Amino acid sequence: MSTRGPGRSAFVALSAAIFKGFLRDRGAVFFSLVFPLMFLVLFGGIFTDQDQPKVEVIQVGEVALVDDLPEGADEAFSDTFDVTTSDDLDDALEQVRKGDADVALEQRGDELVAHYTQTEQVKAAITQGTLRAFVDATNVAELAAQTGAEPTYTFEAVAVEDDSLTAIQFVTPGLLGWAVAMSASFGAAATLQGWRQSKLLRRLQLSPVRTGTLVAARIAVTVIVALTQMAIFLGLGSAAFGLSLTGAWWMAVPVVVVGTLCFMSIGLLAGAIAKTTEGAVNMANFFVLPMAFLSGSFFPLDSAPAWLRAVSSVLPLRHLNDGMLDVMVRGESWTAALLPIAILGGFAVVVTFVAARLFRWETT
Amino acid sequence: MPAIVIDDLAKSYGDLSAVDGVSLEVAEGEFLGVLGPNGAGKTTLLEMVEGLRRPDRGTATVLGLPVWPRNAELLPRIGVQLQASSFFERLTAREQIRTFASLYSVPHAAADEWLERVGLVDKADTRVEDLSGGQGQRLSIACALVHDPDVVFLDEPTAALDPQARRNLWDLLSGLNDSGRTVVLTTHYMDEAEVLCDRVAIMDGGRVLRVDSPAALVRTLDAPARITVAPGAVGVEEAQGIAGVDDAHESVDGVVLSTRTPGRVLAVLAERERLDGVRVQAGTLEDVFLDLTGRAYRA
Ligand SMILES: Nc1ncnc2c1ncn2[C@@H]1O[C@H](COP(=O)(O)OP(=O)(O)OP(=O)(O)O)[C@@H](O)[C@H]1O
Ligand SMILES: [Mg+2]
Numbered sequence: 283m284s285t286r287g288p289g290r291s292a293f294v295a296l297s298a299a300i301f302k303g304f305l306r307d308r309g310a311v312f313f314s315l316v317f318p319l320m321f322l323v324l325f326g327g328i329f330t331d332q333d334q335p336k337v338e339v340i341q342v343g344e345v346a347l348v349d350d351l352p353e354g355a356d357e358a359f360s361d362t363f364d365v366t367t368s369d370d371l372d373d374a375l376e377q378v379r380k381g382d383a384d385v386a387l388e389q390r391g392d393e394l395v396a397h398y399t400q401t402e403q404v405k406a407a408i409t410q411g412t413l414r415a416f417v418d419a420t421n422v423a424e425l426a427a428q429t430g431a432e433p434t435y436t437f438e439a440v441a442v443e444d445d446s447l448t449a450i451q452f453v454t455p456g457l458l459g460w461a462v463a464m465s466a467s468f469g470a471a472a473t474l475q476g477w478r479q480s481k482l483l484r485r486l487q488l489s490p491v492r493t494g495t496l497v498a499a500r501i502a503v504t505v506i507v508a509l510t511q512m513a514i515f516l517g518l519g520s521a522a523f524g525l526s527l528t529g530a531w532w533m534a535v536p537v538v539v540v541g542t543l544c545f546m547s548i549g550l551l552a553g554a555i556a557k558t559t560e561g562a563v564n565m566a567n568f569f570v571l572p573m574a575f576l577s578g579s580f581f582p583l584d585s586a587p588a589w590l591r592a593v594s595s596v597l598p599l600r601h602l603n604d605g606m607l608d609v610m611v612r613g614e615s616w617t618a619a620l621l622p623i624a625i626l627g628g629f630a631v632v633v634t635f636v637a638a639r640l641f642r643w644e645t646t
Numbered sequence: 647m648p649a650i651v652i653d654d655l656a657k658s659y660g661d662l663s664a665v666d667g668v669s670l671e672v673a674e675g676e677f678l679g680v681l682g683p684n685g686a687g688k689t690t691l692l693e694m695v696e697g698l699r700r701p702d703r704g705t706a707t708v709l710g711l712p713v714w715p716r717n718a719e720l721l722p723r724i725g726v727q728l729q730a731s732s733f734f735e736r737l738t739a740r741e742q743i744r745t746f747a748s749l750y751s752v753p754h755a756a757a758d759e760w761l762e763r764v765g766l767v768d769k770a771d772t773r774v775e776d777l778s779g780g781q782g783q784r785l786s787i788a789c790a791l792v793h794d795p796d797v798v799f800l801d802e803p804t805a806a807l808d809p810q811a812r813r814n815l816w817d818l819l820s821g822l823n824d825s826g827r828t829v830v831l832t833t834h835y836m837d838e839a840e841v842l843c844d845r846v847a848i849m850d851g852g853r854v855l856r857v858d859s860p861a862a863l864v865r866t867l868d869a870p871a872r873i874t875v876a877p878g879a880v881g882v883e884e885a886q887g888i889a890g891v892d893d894a895h896e897s898v899d900g901v902v903l904s905t906r907t908p909g910r911v912l913a914v915l916a917e918r919e920r921l922d923g924v925r926v927q928a929g930t931l932e933d934v935f936l937d938l939t940g941r942a943y944r945a
Contacts, residue, residue, distance in 0.1 A: 295748030299734045299741065306736040306773075476735055484698060485732035485789075489749045490721040 292491050296499035304469065304503060314465030314507060315514065318457050321580075322515060325453040326523035336364040337405055337412075340374040342388040347420055362412055385409050451526075452582050454519040455534075455606035460579040461515070462508045462538055463545045463570045463599050469504050470549025471562035474641075479559065501546065508542040509535070528613035534606045537619050537626070541602035544626040545570070547633035548598075554641040573599045598629045647710060649674040649797055649828040654704035655694050656852075657687075664690040666852035667704070672830060677823045679839040680832040681931075682849035683939055688832040689729050689801055691849070695830070696726050696799050708797055722750055725795030729802055731786045733774040739785050740770040743792055750793035760788040763818060765811065779806035787815070791822070798822065800831040804838060816842060836931040846931070850939045860931050867937055869929030871908040875915065876900045876923030888914050899925075 304310055341348055351359055366383075368374050374386040375397055384405050386397040396413055398406050477483045486496060512534070519525030552565035574580065576590065577599035583591055594600040605622030608614040650672040657665045665687040672678050680688045693699040695706045697713035697720070706713045711720045733742055740761060747757035761770055764784040769777060777785065783806045790798065803819075804812045812835075820842060823829050833839055839846050840860045847857045856863060870892060877900045885894035890907040900923060905911045908926055915921050 291751055292749050295745050299737055299745045302741065303734060303736045480735065481728055481730045481732040482734060483732075485726070485728055486749075487716065488696060488698060488721060488724070488726045489746070490718055491749050492718075 293495050293499055293502075296491070296496060297502050300473070300499055300503045301506070304507065310465070310468065310472070313468060314461060315511060318461035318464070318511070319514065319518070321460075322454065322457050322518060322523075325457065326450050326519065328449075337362060337385060337409055338383040339363045339365045339409075340377060340383045340386045341365050341367045342371045342374050342386055343369060345387050345389045345394065347389070347394055347416060348387065351416070351420070359416065362408070387413075450519060450523045451611040452578075452607060454515055454523075454525050455610050456577075456579040456582075456603050458512060458515045458538075459541065459577070459599055459603040459606060460570070460574040461511050462541055463548075463574065463602065464567075465507055465511065466504050466542045466545035467549035467552065467566040467570055468563050469507070470500070470546040471553040471556070471566040472549075472559050473500060474550060474553030475556065475559040475562040501543070504546055505539055505542050508538050512538050525611075527610055530609045530614065530616040530619070531611075533609040533616040533619040537602065537605040537609070537622055540623045540626045540630070541598070541605075544598050544602070544630040544633070547630045547637060550637040551633055551640070554637045570599070573597050576600070577603050579603060598626055601625045647674065648672060649676070649709060650695060650830070651707045652691075652695060652704070653706070655691065655701045655706060656703040657690050657694060657699065657701055663852050665694065665701075668849075668852075668854050669704075670847060670854065670857065672828060674828055675823070675826045677820075677829045677842055677844045678831075679843035679846040680830065680849060681834070681836070681839055681846055681935060682832075686849040686939075687852040688849055690852075692799055692801055692830065692832060696724065697721075698726075722793060723796045725790040725793065725798045727787050727790040727800045727803055731774075731782050733782075733786075736773055736775065738771050738773050739766050739777065739781075742774055742785060743789055746789040747792045752793050757792055760792050761785075764788045765814060780808060780811055783807060784811065784815070795827070797828045798830070800829070802832050802834070804833065804835060812838070836935060840931050848935060848938050855938050856934075863934045864929045864931060867929050867934045868906075869933045869937070870904040870906050871929065872927040873903040873905065873908060873911060873915070874900050874923075874925045874927075875903075875920060879922040879924075880915065880918075880920040 339348075348359070348365060363385075371386070371388060374383070377383045378386050378397055378399060381399070384398060388395050388397075394413065394417055396409060398409055516525065516527065516531075520527070548569055549562075549566050552569060553562040556562035556565045576594045577583075577597050578586075578594065579599065583594060583600075586594075601622040605619045605626075608618040608622075609616060612618075648671040650670070652668055652670040652672075655665055655668045656663070668687075668691055670678075680691070682688050690699065694701045695708065695713060697706075697708075697716055700714055708720060709723055711717055713720065734745055737745065740758065743757045743760060744754050747754060758770075761767055764787060766781060766784055766788070769781055772781075774782060774785065783803065787800065787803050790800065800819075804815055807815060816838065819829060819831070823842075831842070843860060845857055845859050846863060848855045848863075858866070874897070877896075880901055882894050882896055882901055885891060885901055885903050888903070888911055890910050891903050891905050893904045895902055903911060908928070912921075912924075912926070915924070
């Protein structure tokens with residue numbers, strides 16, 4: 283019996299016990315996995331339909347840009363746009379107004395004019411962004427031809443399709459952030475209350491397990507659950523809804539881990555304030571659900587009023603979502619995740635401290 | 647060296663003095679019972695000795711080691727069953743005890759053996775939430791003993807048990823004690839205390855009123871024995887005339903004779919062939935308990 287005492291076996295046993303307890307808690311599994319996935323399927327289903335069709339362009343008269351596209355760009359152009367020609371500008375505008383076509387293009391001298399409606403926001407944005415890119419590309423090519431010099435900047439035709447405009451790309455990180463926030467905070471709140479009420483913590487206090495081992499086991503399980511959520515979201519998003527991840531997406535893993543810690547601390551706070559398990563979970567939900575709306579989990583904040591964006595910047599979920607968006611779909615480098623990680627970590631430390639101050643085991 | 651030394655322990659909750667200056671020594675291998683009415687302070691005392699509650703005053707050492715602050719060296723050597731059951735949520739009985747076993751680096755096989763010892767093999771795959779009160783209690787006791795501790799604290803271990811389970815647990819506990827372990831338990835069952843305990847501490851109002859072996863306690867009570875014979879077997883007047891009989895009266899069961907010399911009175915009754923339906927009731931621990939703590943309800 284010389285190997286008595288806490289150690290790896292205690293950590294593994296505690297983690298396994300907590301994990302089994304989680305898997306057998308239908309409510310917890312539903313809220314952390316099934317419920318957010320339902321939203322993903324719902325949102326993904328709605329938005330993928332909208333992404334499929336090309337932008338329908340009516341070309342009115344001669345448009346040099348479209349007719350003499352530089353090499354390589356013509357293919358990309360026809361991937362995005364479906365071009366029909368017409369000589370009647372008024373008729374073309376009428377078609378755009380009625381929604382039969384998306385854009386009417388005409389050339390006035392050196393100016394390229396695109397007529398579109400704002401009712402189809404996504405398509406309008408694609409049109410605007412893409413055409414501007416083509417104009418720039420053509421200018422560069424012309425300049426290069428005139429001066430005979432190699433262009434300093436070359437144009438990569440593939441890049442014209444701006445990923446951030448595809449709905450599934452922002453829906454996935456946002457909903458994932460919400461899912462992680464829910465399961466981490468609910469889990470921590472319910473565990474704290476459950477153990478306090480069942481007196482399990484007092485019994486564990488009388489076993490040779492170190493407090494650190496117990497805390498580590500709880501964190502390990504929550505992090506595993508969060509990473510499972512991430513794998514399912516990204517897997518389903520890519521397989522079914524055309525989600526495509528950008529270069530440094532793996533950096534979202536540490537973002538999710540730190541985000542998990544942050545929301546565990548919020549759950550601890552809820553568990554410390556509330557008197558019952560149900561009360562603790564409701565309290566955690568009371569923190570997380572409004573935060574999800576304000577942090578762009580369900581809809582992008584780009585068009586939200588400035589005050590709302592200001593409010594959201596003090597919410598940890600906003601930083602969790604932004605960190606994931608930056609590296610997973612916006613194509614930013616891995617360093618973009620460092621600030622969100624630091625902010626989330628800071629939240630975790632401060633909130634844990636407050637929760638620890640508020641927490642009472644029971645009367646004395 | 648005594649296994650447990652308790653020196654002037656005291657604990658108050660606000661104005662209420664739950665434990666008020668208790669000193670006790672428990673020898674190694676001894677079986678100590680703590681008796682007392684509800685709210686006497688038994689659980690509070692036990693929790694201070696286990697190192698779970700910080701005493702306001704006084705000290706406790708177990709196996710020569712101070713119990714407060716939490717002492718990681720001592721913990722593997724003590725086994726504790728708390729009055730309120732304390733389980734991991736949604737685990738089965740087997741998973742539960744295996745988890746506790748792992749906390750003490752005890753192999754699973756030993757844990758499974760304990761399930762058998764407390765008669766829970768049939769319930770091994772039942773979740774703790776679905777166990778009956780007594781089954782949960784037995785599991786909780788098994789979890790306290792799984793790492794083979796030297797000193798065992800049990801807070802009302804037989805509270806919810808049926809008579810069979812209670813007897814089985816008695817066998818198990820006296821077996822533990824026979825192999826040299828020190829056991830401290832609280833109980834409300836006097837028969838249990840008489841059967842199991844080497845010594846009994848009777849508590850009330852946070853104080854220990856008396857500590858002694860059950861037999862010695864009964865002796866010092868000096869309570870008369872009661873002899874009952876079937877109705878009509880002996881007349882009340884005849885009974886009052888027998889030497890050594892303090893009092894005799896008729897009751898629904900027959901004639902009741904109070905005496906401090908039951909042996910001699912029985913001999914006289916036997917001689918006169920007046921023993922029909924005889925029952926003898928000596929003073930019991932319960933009499934001692936009620937005598938010491940009174941009959942009024944406690945808060
Ligand atoms: N956490 C607490 N806060 C306030 N008062 C308490 C607390 N725990 C116990 N008490 C009080 O201290 C007194 C002793 O309680 P304790 O639990 O030690 O009694 P006990 O002898 O174990 O009773 P029982 O036989 O009912 O288990 C009681 O009056 C109880 O109300
Ligand atoms: Mg008690």
